[in-house]
Amino acid sequence: MKNNKYFNIxxxxxxxxLNQKFPFQSIVINSKKFDIKKKINLYNNNKFSNYWLLRDLLIKNNGSISEIKxxxxxxxxxxxxxxxxxDDLELKDKxxxxxxxxxxxxxxxDLIEHAYLLPNSSFIGIEYNKKYADLSCKIxxxxxxxxxxxxxxxxxxxTEDLLKIRDKEGLFDGVYSNLAVLHIKNKNLVYENIYKLMKENTKFRNEDYINDSLTDIKFAEEKIGCQNLKTISEMYEIAEQVGYKNSLFEELTNSWKIFTKERAINYANLRKKKSKIKEDFLNDVSYFFSLKNGAGGVFIHTK
Ligand SMILES: C[S@@+](CC[C@H](N)C(=O)[O-])C[C@H]1O[C@@H](n2cnc3c(N)ncnc32)[C@H](O)[C@@H]1O
Known part of the structure; x- marks a missing residue:
């Protein structure tokens, strides 16, 4: 048995x-491809996120919403x-x-927050990392x-994966993605696949990093797991090619500059036991926005 944190007794x-307490699990659409290390090495290591902490919280205290949130x-x-x-998806009617x-x-x-805000609606998440997908089900x-x-x-x-989901779930009234497309090399394909899952006249909101032409792409790839970051006009072009009839972009670079800096400082100042991997990651993201011309914002595409 491998001697690492996940495989110890x-x-x-x-x-x-945890499985006994919360048996609800993700629905695996195509298990043979889930080599997370090859696809996004960053997510192979759960130490950079709150994975272990959330798992321990669930085991201990039946999931107090404030602690978990x-x-x-x-x-x-x-x-x-x-x-x-x-608001952006224009889906506000409770x-x-x-x-x-x-x-x-x-x-x-976000799914959890939205389920409270829209008590009559139903929600589907798609997540590549099996460990995250299963943990989110338990939460x-x-x-x-x-x-x-x-x-x-x-x-x-x-495409096959998403069409299988469409067969099971039908078309959606709105789609959103937060900081996921930046990790995926073939953005055309993601945009095309999502388009096929949307009803006519609905919106796809993509909060994402972009290449502002001065962005240090090598740093973004090596430290943050970004792949093939595009400029705003390249993203517009992709959306138009796929068939979206209208696209908008709202810049968020300055907010991220401030937020990522504060987040890194707060984590470094924590007194309790910290993960060095997470600390380094938070510093890298902050550095990306302050000195490596990191940039990003929100795209809203209408089908
Ligand atoms: C920065 S996290 C953001 C998670 C969540 N949207 C949030 O805002 O808290 C990016 C997520 O996208 C997922 N992801 C990356 N590539 C993916 C792909 N090809 N298919 C599905 N999910 C993917 C990662 O596993 C990760 O959980």
Whole structure:
């Protein structure tokens, strides 16, 4: 047995306990391709995220929403962004039964927030990392939301995977993605695949990093796991080629500069035991925005 954190006995026992307590799991669409290390090396190491912390919280305390929420987000904005996403998608009617897709759902933070904001709607997450996909299901289960939030473990850049999901779920009233497309090399394919899952006149909101032409692409690839970052006009072109009839972009670079700096400082100042891998990662992201011309914002594409 490999001698690393995931494969030690203590961890196996914890996983069994967690599965017994919350048996809800992600639906695996195409298991043979889930080599996370090859695809996005960054996500092969759970130490840079709050994976272990969230798992321990679930085992210990039946999932207190405030404790879990504090550690759920992998990006800036928290609840505020969850509201903004629904505004941008024009999906705000609490009485309606929308079907909403989150592409690259991570630990499920936005899906959970949206399930509270839209109590009659249902939600689907697509997440490539099996460990995140399963953990998000258990978080959802601990909050009693498993009837309204379903997670598929699938690859957004794989057309077959997404068409299988469309066969099972039908078309969506809105799609959003937060900091996931930046990790995927073939952005045309992701845009095309998502387009096929949308109803006519609905919106795809993609919060993403971009290449502002001065961006240090090598740093972005090596340190942050970005692949093939595009300029705003290149993204517009992709959207137009795919068939989206209208695209908008809202710049968020300055907010990210401030947020990533504060986040790195706060983490470095924590007194309790820290993960060196996470500390280095947070410093790299902050450095990217302050000195390596990192840039990004929100695209809104209408089908
Ligand atoms: C920075 S995290 C953001 C997670 C979440 N959207 C949030 O805002 O907290 C990016 C997520 O995208 C997922 N991802 C990357 N490539 C993917 C792909 N090809 N298909 C599905 N998910 C992918 C990663 O596994 C990761 O969980």
């Amino acid at each position: 203590e961890n196996i026992i914890k996983d069994v306990k 504090k550690n759920l987000y992998m990006r800036y904005g928290g609840d505020e962004i969850a509201h903004k996403i629904l 009485l309606k039964n929308y079907k909403i897709l989150n592409a690259g759902s991570g630990f499920g933070s 959802v289960h601990s909050l009693g939301l498993e009837q309204r939030i379903k997670i598929y473990c699938a690859d957004l850049s794989n």
